[in-house]
Each structure stands twice: as structure tokens, then as C-alpha cells.
Amino acid sequence: MPEALEKSTDYERLIKVFGVSKLTEEIINELPEVHKLFKIGYFFAHRDFDKIVKRWKEGETFAILTGRGPSGGLHLGHLLIFDFVLWMQKTFKVPVFIPLSDDEKYVFKKVKNLRDSEFYAYDNALDIIALGYDERWTNFFISTKMLDVYQLAVTLSRHVTLNEVKAVFGFTDSDNPGKYFYAVVQSAHILYPTWRKGFVSLVPIAIDQDPYIRLSRDIAERVKLPKPAALHSKYLPGLTGEPMSASKPETAIFLTDKPKEIKKKIWQALTGGQPTIEEQREKGGNPEKCVVFQWLETFLLEPKEAQELKERCKRGEQLCGDCKKMLYKGLVKKLKDHHKRKIEAIDKVERYFMHPVDLGVMDKIREREEELLKEFEKVKL
Amino acid sequence: MPEALEKSTDYERLIKVFGVSKLTEEIINELPEVHKLFKIGYFFAHRDFDKIVKRWKEGETFAILTGRGPSGGLHLGHLLIFDFVLWMQKTFKVPVFIPLSDDEKYVFKKVKNLRDSEFYAYDNALDIIALGYDERWTNFFISTKMLDVYQLAVTLSRHVTLNEVKAVFGFTDSDNPGKYFYAVVQSAHILYPTWRKGFVSLVPIAIDQDPYIRLSRDIAERVKLPKPAALHSKYLPGLTGEPMSASKPETAIFLTDKPKEIKKKIWQALTGGQPTIEEQREKGGNPEKCVVFQWLETFLLEPKEAQELKERCKRGEQLCGDCKKMLYKGLVKKLKDHHKRKIEAIDKVERYFMHPVDLGVMDKIREREEELLKEFEKVKL
Numbered sequence: 001m002p003e004a005l006e007k008s009t010d011y012e013r014l015i016k017v018f019g020v021s022k023l024t025e026e027i028i029n030e031l032p033e034v035h036k037l038f039k040i041g042y043f044f045a046h047r048d049f050d051k052i053v054k055r056w057k058e059g060e061t062f063a064i065l066t067g068r069g070p071s072g073g074l075h076l077g078h079l080l081i082f083d084f085v086l087w088m089q090k091t092f093k094v095p096v097f098i099p100l101s102d103d104e105k106y107v108f109k110k111v112k113n114l115r116d117s118e119f120y121a122y123d124n125a126l127d128i129i130a131l132g133y134d135e136r137w138t139n140f141f142i143s144t145k146m147l148d149v150y151q152l153a154v155t156l157s158r159h160v161t162l163n164e165v166k167a168v169f170g171f172t173d174s175d176n177p178g179k180y181f182y183a184v185v186q187s188a189h190i191l192y193p194t195w196r197k198g199f200v201s202l203v204p205i206a207i208d209q210d211p212y213i214r215l216s217r218d219i220a221e222r223v224k225l226p227k228p229a230a231l232h233s234k235y236l237p238g239l240t241g242e243p244m245s246a247s248k249p250e251t252a253i254f255l256t257d258k259p260k261e262i263k264k265k266i267w268q269a270l271t272g273g274q275p276t277i278e279e280q281r282e283k284g285g286n287p288e289k290c291v292v293f294q295w296l297e298t299f300l301l302e303p304k305e306a307q308e309l310k311e312r313c314k315r316g317e318q319l320c321g322d323c324k325k326m327l328y329k330g331l332v333k334k335l336k337d338h339h340k341r342k343i344e345a346i347d348k349v350e351r352y353f354m355h356p357v358d359l360g361v362m363d364k365i366r367e368r369e370e371e372l373l374k375e376f377e378k379v380k381l
Numbered sequence: 382m383p384e385a386l387e388k389s390t391d392y393e394r395l396i397k398v399f400g401v402s403k404l405t406e407e408i409i410n411e412l413p414e415v416h417k418l419f420k421i422g423y424f425f426a427h428r429d430f431d432k433i434v435k436r437w438k439e440g441e442t443f444a445i446l447t448g449r450g451p452s453g454g455l456h457l458g459h460l461l462i463f464d465f466v467l468w469m470q471k472t473f474k475v476p477v478f479i480p481l482s483d484d485e486k487y488v489f490k491k492v493k494n495l496r497d498s499e500f501y502a503y504d505n506a507l508d509i510i511a512l513g514y515d516e517r518w519t520n521f522f523i524s525t526k527m528l529d530v531y532q533l534a535v536t537l538s539r540h541v542t543l544n545e546v547k548a549v550f551g552f553t554d555s556d557n558p559g560k561y562f563y564a565v566v567q568s569a570h571i572l573y574p575t576w577r578k579g580f581v582s583l584v585p586i587a588i589d590q591d592p593y594i595r596l597s598r599d600i601a602e603r604v605k606l607p608k609p610a611a612l613h614s615k616y617l618p619g620l621t622g623e624p625m626s627a628s629k630p631e632t633a634i635f636l637t638d639k640p641k642e643i644k645k646k647i648w649q650a651l652t653g654g655q656p657t658i659e660e661q662r663e664k665g666g667n668p669e670k671c672v673v674f675q676w677l678e679t680f681l682l683e684p685k686e687a688q689e690l691k692e693r694c695k696r697g698e699q700l701c702g703d704c705k706k707m708l709y710k711g712l713v714k715k716l717k718d719h720h721k722r723k724i725e726a727i728d729k730v731e732r733y734f735m736h737p738v739d740l741g742v743m744d745k746i747r748e749r750e751e752e753l754l755k756e757f758e759k760v761k762l
Contacts, residue, residue, distance in 0.1 A: 106536070109539065144531055147525070158490065161557055162556055177565055178539055181538070181559070
């Protein structure tokens with residue numbers, strides 16, 4: 001991908017460059033319900049999402065496939081996607097498969113060894129389960145702990161050339177063979193529900209990941225499996241104005257952040273406010289350019305509430321400090337509940353995994369979570 | 382490898398080209414017993430075999446690792462190696478690990494799908510078990526059915542570059558990523574006993590396979606595991622004079638050959654005899670150039686018996702027809718016993734595998750073996 005396009009927010013152009021389809025009002029209106037992330041345009045492009053919905057209306061179900069590379073803790077941006085997938089699970093009554101690609105993180109040197117990645121895999125899974133996933137329809141697996149993954153990847157590998165992998169991922173001959181093979185493993189994750197259960201896969205994914213979807217679709221065609229569909233999202237704005245990123249902690253709120261850190265990050269966040277209170281009162285703020293507003297809209301408010309806040313801001317009736325306080329209080333409450341549900345999730349985590357779970361790791365996570373929860377319980381809101 | 386060297390029998394030169402060590406009398410005399418294959422020079426080179434033997438004498442055990450790519454039935458040449466390994470198991474009291482690389486055969490397009498390879502994997506394993514392997518010290522696994530294989534391969538993959546794999550295997554960018562990754566999987570097989578159990582691996586292998594050993598040794602060094610040792614063999618002469626090869630059925634006797642086919646192959650075999658009986662009586666034969674003699678020496682006779690036969694041949698006292706009859710009768714007897722033991726092996730095959738065995742496949746093999754055995758029982762010797 002040309003570097004200029006990386007994290008570009010010229011979405012009309014990205015649609016053309018990647019050759020994906022625009023997610024139109026027409027398609028959205030076909031849905032039994034319209035999720036907030038469709039309303040605010042967070043999902044804006046797709047591949048065959050319309051066909052998935054059409055066939056679903058005719059009684060054919062599908063599976064959602066949404067992976068996670070476990071090299072660290074989740075942040076709120078990650079949770080947002082999994083919250084959306086949960087809504088899909090409930091609305092469409094579909095199974096969800098969540099591969100945790102420890103192999104990916106290891107071959108790309110994001111973790112020191114597979115064991116470290118295993119810790120994050122369980123930790124991430126618990127965060128996701130805590131959102132309220134139904135154990136009967138949710139299937140987690142750690143990539144190196146599922147025999148089927150390697151078997152399917154071997155099967156698919158014969159239908160790809162190294163040239164193709166190089167073209168999609170931009171690897172060179174100095175890269176390790178594990179990276180190349182992971183390209184096929186990723187396709188194995190995506191096609192797993194189709195191969196094993198006959199469900200076509202729908203993959204919600206950030207637009208810059210589309211080349212991997214295209215490769216999986218090409219492979220699917222060659223092995224005569226139905227091609228996976230995709231739903232493309234924009235990048236979430238980080239607190240500093242840059243896209244949210246795990247490698248820049250100041251851009252995001254992590255689920256391991258304590259209230260103190262959350263407060264600090266929010267108080268330093270980029271707003272659309274005027275330099276002084278007087279000017280704000282007089283000219284009004286600029287909510288379109290305000291990360292604090294966008295976060296309130298994305299994470300906490302109903303569309304109607306957000307609309308009202310936006311207008312108050314534009315009229316100069318709302319001050320940035322108050323918005324920041326609202327965001328801080330809302331997130332602390334949200335995270336306090338989250339940690340409680342995460343601790344509860346530990347007891348039933350085994351039901352969510354397709355292979356035996358290492359319960360020793362769970363004990364470590366429980367200990368850390370209980371300490372974190374105490375920090376949140378201290379805060380008076 | 383330069384093409385001129387492929388299947389070259391200039392062994393002194395091969396030792397230099399591959400940079401391996403010559404297997405000297407001195408090392409052989411250190412062994413508690415001397416196997417026939419050492420006496421007839423079948424094993425002629427090594428890497429660190431002397432160190433393995435030295436440490437074994439000091440009480441440190443090792444493991445033998447000898448794989449098989451399951452894309453067809455075994456022939457007598459294959460059995461010879463496994464017979465030697467069995468002797469090693471008994472003499473040194475060491476565990477043997479036998480990976481059956483269905484993934485290799487699939488990515489190199491030697492089988493249509495992994496399931497076909499699975500059939501041969503079990504079939505080959507039964508042939509090997511039938512030689513008399515001790516279930517307590519013998520560990521078979523099918524490569525795509527052992528989770529550890531993929532986990533270890535991922536771990537090792539980060540310590541190799543694509544350049545290295547290209548150099549060793551001669552792959553291009555039109556090859557599939559499965560082939561590249563298999564290079565690492567092969568190292569995972571070789572290093573498995575070391576990684577999991579702490580045994581240094583000894584790998585008996587044909588000399589042209591040495592580059593893969595070297596790659597595994599390099600990787601072992603990088604991940605701080607003891608380097609595997611190797612014992613290099615010559616190529617066995619096939620019945621037609623060319624090296625024995627699974628792709629040229631006339632060069633070898635397969636374990637699925639019926640007595641009729643065996644007879645035909647042996648009667649067409651290359652001998653060192655004179656054009657007529659009269660000339661043979663007068664000038665004597667040339668046992669050094671006679672495949673039939675070499676097969677008798679390798680598969681059936683004790684060294685002393687072979688020496689006597691050789692002299693009788695040189696003196697013109699032995700006719701080619703009689704040698705062929707001797708080889709035919711000897712092999713039919715050997716194979717009849719083999720099929721009996723193979724059928725017995727089916728009942729206890731599960732004890733030899735490190736993962737669950739598909740017993741449905743065993744039933745198919747049993748049926749075929751029972752029919753084959755009948756053919757052998759019909760022959761009057």
C-alpha cells in the first residue's frame with residue numbers, strides 16, 4: 001500500500017484504491033436494526049455484505065470472524081468493534097469465531113515468546129467475553145493451540161504463491177518464513193467457519209486490512225469455498241488527534257489504565273474548543289474537530305444526546321472542561337462495570353474456548369483484575 | 382546442489398562437497414556391536430556421531446529421529462534403514478521418534494490431499510512397527526496431527542530467513558509458502574526430542590539430504606538447543622542398476638508387490654554375469670557389479686555367507702539364475718513373515734502413536750494385507 005494511504009482519512013479515495021464497495025443507505029436500511037456505528041458512518045465500505053444480508057433474510061445464516069493479535073492489553077477502540085460484533089451476534093443470531101493469533105505476534109516479533117502471547121490471548125478473551133457474549137455461539141481459539149489451524153493452513157498453502165504473499169504483505173527475502181506462512185494461517189482463520197461448519201464468514205475489519213481479505217477471497221475461490229465477506233471501518237480518532245494506536249499509549253485508554261491515568265489522558269486530549277472561555281462562549285466550539293466530542297458520541301452517548309451536545313457546543317453553551325469531565329466519569333463507570341464482569345467471566349472462560357484452557361494463567365489475571373477494580377471503586381463520581 | 386552430484390556415487394567427493402566427516406574404523410570400533418551396514422560401508426559419513434557415541438558411553442542417552450514422507454508404500458530399501466534404526470534402539474536402548482510428514486507430501490504435490498497421505502502414514506507406520514519396534518520407545522506422529530509440531534515450527538521460524546531456505550532448498554517465488562514453511566517444520570521434527578525431552582537427536586539420512594541437517598543444526602544453535610547429529614548413508618543400488626526409487630517401480634521391491642511381480646523384477650535385474658553359461662563357468666562373474674549379489678548381501682546373507690558366494694561366483698561355480706532364485710525365495714519368505722507381523726501390528730498400533738489414531742483406516746489396511754498374505758501363502762518354496 002502506498003505510504004500516503006496508510007491511515008488516510010480520505011475514505012472516498014480509499015474505497016477506489018482498495019476496490020471495495022461503498023456501504024450505502026440502501027443496504028443499511030435492509031438491516032433488522034441499525035446500529036449506532038452504521039448511523040455515525042464508522043462502517044463505510046464492504047465486500048459482499050449486501051449479499052450476506054440478502055441471504056440471511058432468505059434464511060441462510062453466516063458466521064462472524066474477527067481476530068485479535070495478542071501482544072498486549074486491549075484499549076477502548078478494540079472493545080468498540082467487539083461490542084459491535086456482539087450486537088451482530090444478538091441481532092442476526094450468528095456464531096462468532098475469534099482466533100487469537102499468537103503465532104502472528106511471535107513471527108512479527110511483537111512478543112518475546114509464544115507463552116507471553118498466551119497470557120495476552122486469555123486476557124483479551126476475558127475482556128471480550130465481559131462484554132456479554134453468549135457462550136453457546138462464541139468460539140475463541142489460540143492459533144498455535146488449534147490443530148485444525150495448521151491443517152487448514154497447509155491445505156490452503158498449496159493454492160498461493162510466494163509472489164502473491166510478497167505483493168500483499170510487502171515482505172522481502174530477509175524476512176522469516178513464519179511471516180510468509182502466517183499469511184496463509186490468517187486465511188485459514190477466516191475460512192475456518194466455512195471449512196468446518198459451512199458458514200460463510202463476515203469479517204469486520206479496518207479498511208487498510210482489505211488486501212488480506214482480498215487474498216483470502218482469492219484463496220477461497222481456488223479451493224472452491226464461498227468467498228468471505230467484509231465490512232470495512234474507519235480508523236478511530238485517538239485522544240491526541242492521531243489514529244488510536246496500541247504503540248502510542250497517549251492516544252488510547254487501555255483496559256488496564258487506572259482512573260488516574262484515564263484522567264490525565266483525557267485532560268490532555270485534543271478538543272475543538274476556543275483558546276479562552278470567553279471566546280468559547282462567544283464563537284462556540286468546533287465539535288467536528290473535537291476528539292472529546294467524538295469519543296462521547298462513540299462510546300457513551302445515544303445519537304440524540306450527541307446531537308444535542310453538538311448544538312450546545314456550537315452555540316457556546318458547553319465548555320471543554322465539562323465535556324472532559326463527562327467523558328472521564330462515563331468511562332470510569334463503564335470500566336468499573338467492565339472489570340467486575342471480567343472477573344465473573346474467569347469462572348466460565350472454558351466454555352468459550354475450542355481447546356483446553358490454561359487455568360494457571362487465569363489466576364494471574366484474576367489477581368490483577370481484583371487490584372484494578374479496587375482502584376475504580378475508590379473513585380467517587 | 383549441483384546436478385552432477387545428485388545421486389553421485391563418488392562418496393569421497395560427496396564428503397568434501399557437503400563438508401561432513403568420514404565415518405572411520407576408529408569410530409565404528411567404539412560401538413558396542415558392529416551392524417552389517419557399517420561393515421559393508423553403507424553408512425560412510427557423519428556429523429558428530431562420534432560425540433554422540435562418546436557421550437552415550439559416559440551415560441548420556443540420545444534419541445533417533447528418522448522421518449518418512451507418506452506418499453506411497455514402502456520398498457525394501459526403506460525397511461533397511463528402519464531395520465538399522467531398530468538395531469540402534471535395541472543396542473543403545475534409545476527412544477526413536479518417527480514423524481510422518483503428510484504436510485511435506487501435500488505441499489510438494491506428491492499427494493492429492495492430506496487424507497490420502499494419512500492412509501500412507503498409517504500403512505508405512507505398520508510396516509515399520511512390523512519390524513519389531515518396542516512400543517515403549519517408539520513414537521510415531523503424523524505431522525499435521527501433532528499440535529507441538531506447528532508450535533515448535535512457529536518458534537523456530539523466527540530464527541531463519543527466507544534467503545536461507547531458498548539457498549538450501551532452491552525454491553523460487555513461484556513456489557507456495559507451504560514449501561518454505563515446511564523447511565522449518567522439518568527442523569521442528571528433528572529438534573522435537575531435544576525441545577521436549579532433552580535428548581540430542583541422531584538422524585540417519587541419505588547423504589544428499591545433508592543440507593537440511595545443516596539448516597537444522599544452524600537453527601538449533603540460534604535457539605540454544607544442542608545441535609542434532611547425523612549418520613549419512615549411500616544410495617542403495619536398484620534392481621536395474623540405477624539407485625532405488627519409489628518413482629521407478631522396476632528399481633525396487635515394494636511391500637505391496639505380489640510374488641509374481643517380485644519374480645518378474647528379479648528376473649529382469651542387472652547381474653554381473655557373463656553372456657552365456659559357458660563363459661560364466663570359464664571366466665567367472667563380476668559380483669561387484671552385480672545388483673543381485675548386492676541385494677543378497679544387503680538383505681539376506683550374513684557377511685560370511687556373502688563372502689563365500691562372491692568367491693564361488695568369481696570362480697565360475699555360481700550361475701546368475703541360481704542367485705536370482707535364491708534372492709526370490711529369500712525375499713518371498715521375508716515378505717510373507719512381514720505381512721503376518723504387519724497384520725498383528727494393527728491391533729497394537731495405537732500404542733505407538735503420540736496422538737489418537739484413525740482406526741477406520743486400519744480396517745482398510747487389514748483387508749488389503751490379508752489378501753496380500755494369501756498370495757504369499759500360495760507360493761511353494
